[in-house]
Amino acid sequence: MDALKKCLEVEHISKTFYNNKGYFTAIDDVSFDVHEGEFLVLLGPGHCGKTVLLNILAGLEEKSGGRVLYKGQEINGVNEEMSMVFQLLSLMPFKTVMENVELPLKFRGMDKKQRREVAQHYIDLVGLTGFENAYPHQLSGGMKQRVGIARAYSVHPEILIMDEPFGQLDAQTRYLMQQEILRIWQEEKRTVIFVTNNIEEACYLGDRIILLSSCPATVKEIFDMSALAKPRDIVSREFLEIRSKISDQTDLSM
Amino acid sequence: MFTANKKKSILYRLLMMVLSVSSVILLLAAYRAVALANPLLLPSFDQIGERFVKLFTTPIKGVPLTAHVIASLRRVLIAMGFAWVLGILFGFSIGWSRTLNAIFGTIFELFRPIPPIAWIPIVIMWFGVGEFPKELIVFIGSVIPVVVNTRSGVMYVEKQYTDVARAFGASRFQMLKEVVLPSAIPSIFAGLRTSVSTGWTVVLAAEMLAADRGVGALVMRGWMGNDMALVLISISVIAIIGAILSFTLIKLEKVVCPWMH
Ligand SMILES: Nc1ncnc2c1ncn2[C@@H]1O[C@H](COP(=O)(O)OP(=O)(O)OP(=O)(O)O)[C@@H](O)[C@H]1O
Ligand SMILES: [Mg+2]
Numbered sequence: 001m002d003a004l005k006k007c008l009e010v011e012h013i014s015k016t017f018y019n020n021k022g023y024f025t026a027i028d029d030v031s032f033d034v035h036e037g038e039f040l041v042l043l044g045p046g047h048c049g050k051t052v053l054l055n056i057l058a059g060l061e062e063k064s065g066g067r068v069l070y071k072g073q074e075i076n077g078v079n080e081e082m083s084m085v086f087q088l089l090s091l092m093p094f095k096t097v098m099e100n101v102e103l104p105l106k107f108r109g110m111d112k113k114q115r116r117e118v119a120q121h122y123i124d125l126v127g128l129t130g131f132e133n134a135y136p137h138q139l140s141g142g143m144k145q146r147v148g149i150a151r152a153y154s155v156h157p158e159i160l161i162m163d164e165p166f167g168q169l170d171a172q173t174r175y176l177m178q179q180e181i182l183r184i185w186q187e188e189k190r191t192v193i194f195v196t197n198n199i200e201e202a203c204y205l206g207d208r209i210i211l212l213s214s215c216p217a218t219v220k221e222i223f224d225m226s227a228l229a230k231p232r233d234i235v236s237r238e239f240l241e242i243r244s245k246i247s248d249q250t251d252l253s254m
Numbered sequence: 255m256f257t258a259n260k261k262k263s264i265l266y267r268l269l270m271m272v273l274s275v276s277s278v279i280l281l282l283a284a285y286r287a288v289a290l291a292n293p294l295l296l297p298s299f300d301q302i303g304e305r306f307v308k309l310f311t312t313p314i315k316g317v318p319l320t321a322h323v324i325a326s327l328r329r330v331l332i333a334m335g336f337a338w339v340l341g342i343l344f345g346f347s348i349g350w351s352r353t354l355n356a357i358f359g360t361i362f363e364l365f366r367p368i369p370p371i372a373w374i375p376i377v378i379m380w381f382g383v384g385e386f387p388k389e390l391i392v393f394i395g396s397v398i399p400v401v402v403n404t405r406s407g408v409m410y411v412e413k414q415y416t417d418v419a420r421a422f423g424a425s426r427f428q429m430l431k432e433v434v435l436p437s438a439i440p441s442i443f444a445g446l447r448t449s450v451s452t453g454w455t456v457v458l459a460a461e462m463l464a465a466d467r468g469v470g471a472l473v474m475r476g477w478m479g480n481d482m483a484l485v486l487i488s489i490s491v492i493a494i495i496g497a498i499l500s501f502t503l504i505k506l507e508k509v510v511c512p513w514m515h
Contacts, residue, residue: 058421084421090414094436094513103432104422135513155422 006071007191008034008057008159013066014216015052026052028216029066034159034193035208039185042195043202044212045250050195051087053217054163057193058084080108083157085148085165087195091136097123097147098132104155122150125184142173149184159191166201178204182230199250203243204232211249221249297483305483314475315466323491325467326457329385330499333392334453341397341449342442345404349438350430355405362401370395370456374463383464391460396453403445407438440514443507450499458492469495 015027026049034040044050055061057068059078067074070081083104091100098116101123105115123132126146136144145165152160165181166174178201185192196202202209209223223246232239289296297305309319348355348362373394381387411434419433461470469488476484507514 055417060417060421078420078423080423086414086418088414090418092415092418092433092436094439094511103418106432107419107422107424107428137513 005036006033007036008193009069009072010034010057011067011069013053013056013068014064015049015056015061016064025216027056028218030212030217030219031066032210032219032222034191037189037191038207039192039194039205041202041206041209042193042212043199043206043209043246043250044195044197044217045214046197048212048214049217050197050212051163054084054161054193054195058082058161080155081158083152083155083160085145085152085160085162087163087165087167089144089148089168091144091147091151093136096133096135097128097139100136100147101150101154104151108155119150119154122153125153125187126150127180140173141169142177145169145177146180149181153184153188153190157190159193162192162194164195164197167197174201179231181205199243199247200234203239203246204234209246211246297486302483302486305481306487309484309487314472317467319472319487319491322467322469322472323495325465326461326469327495329388329460329468330392330453330457333389333457334396334449336389337393337397337400337449337453338446341400341445342404344397345401345442345445346408346435346438348401349405349408350434359405366398366402370398370452371459374460378464388457388460388465392453392457395456396449399448399452400442400445403448404438404442407441407445408434411437439511443503443511447500447503450503451496454492454496454499 010030010032013027013030014025016023016025018024030053042050042053052061056063059076059082069075070079092103095103098119102115102119105118110118120132123129126149128143128146128150131139131143136147139147145168148165149162152162162181166177169177181194182205194205196205203225206223206225209225211220211223212218213220223242225242228238228242285296286299289298306319314322344358344362348359370391373391377387377391381390415433415437416429419429424432457468458470458473461468462474465471469491472488473485473492476482476488
């Protein structure tokens with residue numbers, strides 16, 4: 001695997017919000033590369049600007065400075081090659097699981113029969129077979145999260161952005177979903193940018209971890225985790241060592 | 255007194271049923287007591303029953319009770335049909351397009367606080383006392399809540415849903431059809447519910463002022479003829495039909511919005 005091929009280059013991104021009370025800098029000169037096929041974790045404390053950064057990458061938010069290159073080409077606005085699992089989940093409450101998963105394909109003009117097939121594939125992949133006709137309010141938190149993941153995968157994105165997808169889950173379900181996401185990632189190889197504020201989750205999942213400071217977000221340090229094979233044993237000596245190395249570097253609020 | 259899990263027990267439900275039935279019985283008993291004590295104030299049940307039968311044997315203004323009910327219902331349904339279709343379209347347009355809101359939204363805001371009944375004199379002066387002016391007044395009354403609720407449903411669609419649609423490349427039309435319209439439906443239904451009760455109220459007011467037929471005309475006739483039984487029967491009919499209309503709408507909402515619990 002050509003692990004070092006750059007897929008996305010994030011260069012000097014900054015973001016300042018202006019409102020009637022003045023201005024507020026959420027992101028300050030953040031730069032990093034995303035390598036093709038890697039599982040990249042952005043680890044940062046709460047309210048440090050992670051969601052804003054991801055929204056900039058996905059083209060949902062304007063940036064105040066810097067640029068984003070996809071395979072060497074500067075991109076602006078929404079990009080077909082990227083897909084997102086939202087922090088708030090944002091499943092349409094008025095659509096069934098099937099309709100939610102196939103919605104992005106509908107937007108891209110795929111015909112009904114074909115998009116049913118694709119959506120079914122990803123519903124099966126995330127383990128929701130049999131729940132196609134359920135509405136989101138009938139699902140548990142973990143199941144909703146799976147719908148969000150299936151929806152993001154359905155468009156065959158080059159890069160999958162996941163914004164604290166397991167933040168709302170209880171510890172048990174969260175651990176289960178971490179294993180699930182590794183399984184899915186190994187079955188459907190995609191570049192993943194995964195945001196979390198949980199050190200253990202970052203160490204369990206990441207090929208590389210980019211540590212962000214508290215607000216405004218800046219890159220503090222980058223950790224290469226590729227030496228640890230997956231699935232990782234969270235009580236092994238190596239794991240605990242690297243985990244404490246990272247936690248020494250993190251800001252208090254985490 | 256009752257804990258949450260007791261609420262679900264059969265005993266609790268039975269008790270609640272007994273309570274609501276006995277409150278109705280108590281109300282009727284109180285009515286009877288007043289009617290016995292002062293027959294001028296309220297007619298007895300026997301008198302009401304007789305009057306009810308007489309409504310069919312000696313029709314008022316040449317038609318039986320059912321024809322009066324149908325006349326009122328017809329006015330409401332025709333006017334409300336137009337109010338729903340046009341109100342939803344108009345509310346959607348001004349909720350969706352800033353330009354249209356700038357042009358028509360302000361005018362609408364100017365007319366909105368006028369109570370529908372206040373239009374009655376103007377409409378009668380313009381169009382006389384036929385069917386059309388009554389339907390027009392009902393239309394004016396019931397279109398307003400539809401527009402208001404549709405507009406806010408469209409305007410305040412949650413950003414998280416439009417963000418998803420944008421991120422996945424929805425066109426403006428797709429955004430409207432797949433996200434904005436369905437998420438506005440609960441709010442639109444709230445508007446329709448209000449429009450039903452407003453429409454029903456307004457038609458009665460219009461009929462009381464100028465009509466030969468309709469439940470409102472019956473109330474008026476009872477009043478003018480000092481026929482208390484007729485007034486009470488008309489009021490009960492009004493209550494029953496109002497309840498049927500809103501019940502139907504609730505059922506319709508369940509069919510249209512299967513995701514609502
Ligand atoms: N539209 C906006 N206008 C003004 N300030 C904003 C806006 N969006 C976000 N912010 C601010 O930017 C900061 C970062 O927000 P962001 O949502 O990116 O945090 P986060 O790192 O994702 O936090 P969490 O871990 O809780 O999800 C917050 O302090 C927030 O108040
Ligand atoms: Mg966030």
